[in-house]
Amino acid sequence: MREIVPEFDGSLPMRDAASVPAPGPYALRINRNDPHFVPADGAGHRLPATRILGVPVSVIDMPFAVRTLIGWARGRRTSMVCVRDVHGIMCAQDQPDLRAAHERASMITPDGAPLTIVSRFRAHGTGRVPGPSLMEEMFAATQNTGIRHYLYGGKEGVAEQVAANFARKYPGTQVCGLACPPFGAVSPERDAELTDAIRAAEPHIVWVGISTPKQDIWMNDHLDRLPGMVLIGVGAAFDFHSGAVKRAPKIMQVLALEWLHRLASEPRRLWRRYLVMAPVFLWKMARQPAPRRS
Numbered sequence: 001m002r003e004i005v006p007e008f009d010g011s012l013p014m015r016d017a018a019s020v021p022a023p024g025p026y027a028l029r030i031n032r033n034d035p036h037f038v039p040a041d042g043a044g045h046r047l048p049a050t051r052i053l054g055v056p057v058s059v060i061d062m063p064f065a066v067r068t069l070i071g072w073a074r075g076r077r078t079s080m081v082c083v084r085d086v087h088g089i090m091c092a093q094d095q096p097d098l099r100a101a102h103e104r105a106s107m108i109t110p111d112g113a114p115l116t117i118v119s120r121f122r123a124h125g126t127g128r129v130p131g132p133s134l135m136e137e138m139f140a141a142t143q144n145t146g147i148r149h150y151l152y153g154g155k156e157g158v159a160e161q162v163a164a165n166f167a168r169k170y171p172g173t174q175v176c177g178l179a180c181p182p183f184g185a186v187s188p189e190r191d192a193e194l195t196d197a198i199r200a201a202e203p204h205i206v207w208v209g210i211s212t213p214k215q216d217i218w219m220n221d222h223l224d225r226l227p228g229m230v231l232i233g234v235g236a237a238f239d240f241h242s243g244a245v246k247r248a249p250k251i252m253q254v255l256a257l258e259w260l261h262r263l264a265s266e267p268r269r270l271w272r273r274y275l276v277m278a279p280v281f282l283w284k285m286a287r288q289p290a291p292r293r294s
Contacts, residue, residue, distance in 0.1 A: 029125030030059050036122065036288075045079070047107050050119050050126075053284055054099070055089050057115050058107050061127025065109060066137050069230060072106070073147050073204035076228040080105050080219045083131035083234055085112030086281045088212045098213040101220035109134060114278075118285065131234035135207060135241060142205075143172030150201055151178040152194075153209030154238035161242035177201035181210065195225050205230045209238035 028048075031037065036051040047068070049056035060068070072079050082088070082105045092098045102108060109129035110116045119126035139149070151159040159178040166173055179194055186194070198206060206229050208215045215233035223231060239245040 028059055028061070028064060029123070031123035034122045034124065045106050049108065050122055050124055052115055052118055053089050053093065053281070053288075055084060055092050055102050056105075056108060057084055057110050057119060057126075059119065059124045059126050060107065060109065060129060061125070062129050062133065062137060065107065065129050065134060066141050068107065069138060069205070069232070070141060070145075070147070072230050073142075076204070077106075077230070078223060078227050079107070079230050080223050081107045081109065081230065081232040082216050082219075083109045083111045083129070083134065083232070084115065086114050086278050087112075088216075089115070090281055091213050095213055097217045097220070101213075101216040104220055104223070105216075114281065132237040132240045134232070135234050135237045138205070139166045139170050139173050143170045145172075146174070147205065148174045148176040148201070148203045150176055150198055150203035150206045151209070151238070152181065152198065152206055153215070154180060154242065155183075155244075156180050158238050158242045158244060159209075161244075162238055165241055165243065176203050195222060198226060198229075203229060205232060207237075208233045209235055211235050 030048055032039075034050055038046075038049040038051060038056045040046055040048045046056075047058040047060060049058045051057070058065075069081070080101070082102060084102075088098075088111075092102060109131070110119060110126055111128070111130045113128060116126055116128040142149070151162055153159065154162070157180075159180055163175040163178055166175065177197065179197060181194055182190070206226065208219055208231055210218060210233075212233070212235055215235060219231040219233055236245065
């Protein structure tokens with residue numbers, strides 16, 4: 001095990017805003033002896049990762065994720081980011097379309113605490129990067145930078161409220177457009193209209209909040225049609241940042257109990273995710289080979 005410095009792509013001119021992180025490398029500890037380790041590809045289109053039940057979860061923490069995403073946005077690199085928790089890992093076990101999206105993603109953030117714990121057990125310097133927190137950090141870091149955001153998803157009126165809330169908290173940010181796609185199937189004609197609207201707005205970052213696995217498959221299907229944009233699937237983050245759903249208190253987030261808050265808030269919708277999928281995940285992980293450490 002040793003310290004390595006993943007490549008950081010893109011420049012961040014500090015004349016734009018003092019709040020933008022300075023350019024340069026951000027060292028992360030990576031255990032190359034991990035039998036599940038996935039190295040970055042030569043072109044830098046995929047970050048180093050560790051496979052958790054087949055899903056390549058990136059070895060990142062929040063500061064590195066923010067720096068990297070801003071670099072990709074400034075460099076107009078076409079890329080997609082999946083925010084992954086245990087639910088998403090388990091969905092991928094029997095959904096080829098979702099697995100394909102994971103293999104194409106440039107970054108897969110460890111949203112749930114279990115994924116962070118697994119990565120650290122394998123001797124990687126990973127930190128938790130939840131979707132709602134990532135969205136907040138990115139809006140805070142891109143004030144007065146010229147980076148443009150597009151909000152795609154949420155129920156009627158949710159994206160508008162998210163935009164209004166962020167404009168109030170971070171007045172130097174730019175939301176250049178938003179859309180509330182239909183909840184069910186979208187006709188090819190309507191999909192083309194929505195995609196054309198995103199292209200016309202020319203955002204750097206498109207925030208996609210239409211839930212897993214739908215949002216991940218949508219990003220994979222639309223990546224080539226939205227060149228020069230960073231697509232980030234953040235699911236319930238729209239509900240949290242609009243105020244429609246209350247996020248767990250900070251102490252529960254720190255203690256990895258955010259799942260308990262969500263289960264108590266929406267038991268009928270989430271009981272299977274936390275009371276069935278999570279135990280199966282733990283059982284499957286217990287059967288994985290132990291990591292080799294240098």
